[in-house]
Amino acid sequence: MKGLGIAGLALALLAPVGPACAGESVNLILNWTPTADHSPFYYAKAQGWYAKAGIDLNIEVGKGSGVSALKVGSGGSPFGIADLATMLVARSKGADDVALMSIYANTGQTFYWLKSYGVNGVKDFPDHKIGNPPGDASRVMWPAFAKAAGIAPDSVSFVNVGPTAKIAALKSHTVDIISDFYNEHDLKVIEFGRDLGFVNWKDIGLNPYGNSLIVNGAFLAKNPKLAEDFVRITQKAYAACVADVTPCLKALLDQVSGLDKENQEHQWERIKFLMTDEFTTTKALGWIDADRMKKDYELVQTYLGMEKPFAVESAFTTKLLDTSIKMDASKVKK
Template sequence: MLKLASVAVCAVALIIPGVAAAEEAVKEKVNLVLNWVPTADHSPYYYAKAQGWYEAAGIDLTIETGKGSGISAQRVGVGTSQIGIADLPTAMLARGKGAKLTAVMTVYANSPQGFYWLKSSGINGPKDFPGKKIGNPPGDASRVMWPAFAKQVGIDPNSVSFVNVSPQAKVPSLKSHAIDITSDFYNEHDLKVREFGADLGFLAWRDIGINPYGNSIIVNSDYLAAHPDVVKAFTEVSQKAFAACVKDVSPCLKALMASVSGLDEANQRDQWNRIKELMRDPTTTSVALGAFNADRVGSDMEMVKTYFGLEHAFEAKEIFTNDYLDPSIKMSKE
C-alpha cells in the first residue's frame, strides 16, 4: 500500500509541473511599445501588470520604452510590436503610408500638445516663432503635426528650425537658451511652472482649435484579425487599470516607480492630475472610458488630409474601433 501511495505521489508530482507548463504556454506574448519614456500616463499599464491582471487574462506582457509616436506607429504597423501607444493623427499618417494599424482605445481624448517658451526671450506668442529654434526629439508628434499648427496660426511652416533634444533635456535646453521653444505634453505643465514661474510662456494647441485625439492604443491590424480575443482582453484590462488609477493613483505610481528609475513622485502626481483633464470628454464619460467619437475621428482625418495628404487613401472608420472596449467602464465626470 505504501509503495502504491508513493507511486501516486510521484505521478502527481510529474503531472502538476506539466499542467503548470501547459498553462504557461497558453499565455500570449505581447509587446507594448510606448510612445515615450514611461511616466504617469503609462502607470496604469505597469499597475495592471504588477497586479497580475494581464497575466490572468492570458497575456504575457512586455512593456518597451518608446522614441516617439512616429516610431511606435511604424513598429506596430509592420508588426514588430503587436500593440503600441501613438498620437492618433500620427497613426493616421502611418496608415496612409501603408502601416497596418488600428486604434482600439484613446487615452487622451483632448490633445496634450503645447509649446513652451520664455517671455524674457521676447516671444509673446506664435507670431514670434519665425526665426526661432524649436527643440524636441526627431520622432515627436508635434514635429509631424507642425505644418498644421503653423498654418493655423498664420506663419510659414519653414520659418523655424528644429533642434534634436531628448525628452529629459527639454527644460535644461530652454533654460540655457540652447533652444527658444520646446513642445511638450500638458501633463508636464506643472514642472515647467515651478522651474520658470511667471517667465513661462505657453500655448495649448487645443486653445487655437487644433484638438485631435492624442495618445491612443494602436494594434497591428493583422494581429487584431488573428487574435481578437487577446486584443479585447488587453483593452479591457487597460480600461480597468485606468479607471482604478483615476480613483486612486498612489498604487499606480508605486508600480510605475518600481519599474522605472529616476522619477519624482510629486511630479508624477501633478502629471496625473493633468492627464485626467485630457482623458475626459463627453464620449469617454458617457460611452466608455477610451471610446472614440466617429465625427471627431472624421474631423481629425480631414485635418490630416488637408495639411499632409495621404499616400494611400482610406476611410476614417478604418483607423479606429470601439468594439474591444467594455462599455460598463466609463471615465469619471470630475
C-alpha cells in the same frame, strides 16, 4: 512554450503578428519614456491582470509617436501608444495600425517658451528654434499647427532634443521653444515661474485625439480575443488609477528609475483632465468618436496630405471597449 526547443522559441519571438497563446510574450511600445500616463499599464501588470488573461506583457520605452506608429504598423510590436493624428499619417504610408482606445480625449500637445527669449506668442515663433525628438508627434504635425496659427511652416528650425532633456535645453537656451505634453505642465511652472509662456494646440482651434492605444491590424485579425482582453484590462486599469492613483504610481516608480513622485502626482491630475470629454464619460472610458475621427482625418489630409487615402472607419474600432467602464468626471479637478 514547453517542447518548442530553442529554434522554435526564437521563431515564435520573432513573429509578433502571429497567433498568441497563453503566457506568450506580448509587446507594448510606448510613445516615449514612461511617466504617469503610462502608470495604469505598470499597475495592471503588477496586479497580474494581464498575466491572468495569458498575456506576458513587455513594456518597451518609446522614441516618439511616429516611431511607435511605424513599429506597430510594420508588425514589430502588437500594441503601442501613439498620437492618433500621427498614426493616421503612418497609416496613409502603409502602416497597418488600428486605434482601439483613446487615452487623451483632448490633445496634450503644447508648446512652451520663455518670454525673456523674446517669444510672447505663436506669432513670434518664426526665426526661432524648436526642440523635440525627431519622431515627436508635434514635429510630424507641425505644418498643421503652423497653418492654423498663420505662420509659415518653414519659418522655424527644429533641433533634436531627447524627451528628458527638453527643460534643460530650454533653460540653457539651446532652443527657444520646446514641445511637450500638457501633463508635464506643472514641472515647467515650478522651473520657470512667470517667465514661462505656453499654448495648447486646442487654443488655436486644433484638438485632435492625442495618445491612444493602437494595435497591428494583422495581429488584431488573428487574435481578437487577446486584443479584447488587452483593451478591457487597460480600461479597468485606467479607471482604477482615476479612482486612486497612489498604487498606480507606486507600480510605475518601482519599475522606472529617475521619476519624482510629486511631479508624477501633478502630472496625473492634468492627465485626468485630458482623458475627459462627453464621450469618455457617457459611452466608455477610451471611447473614440467617429465624427471626431473624420475631422482628424480631414485635418491630416488638409495640412499634411495622405500618401494613400483610406476610409477612416478602417483606422479605429470601439467594439472591444467595455461600455460599463466610464471616465469618472467627479475625480477631475476644475
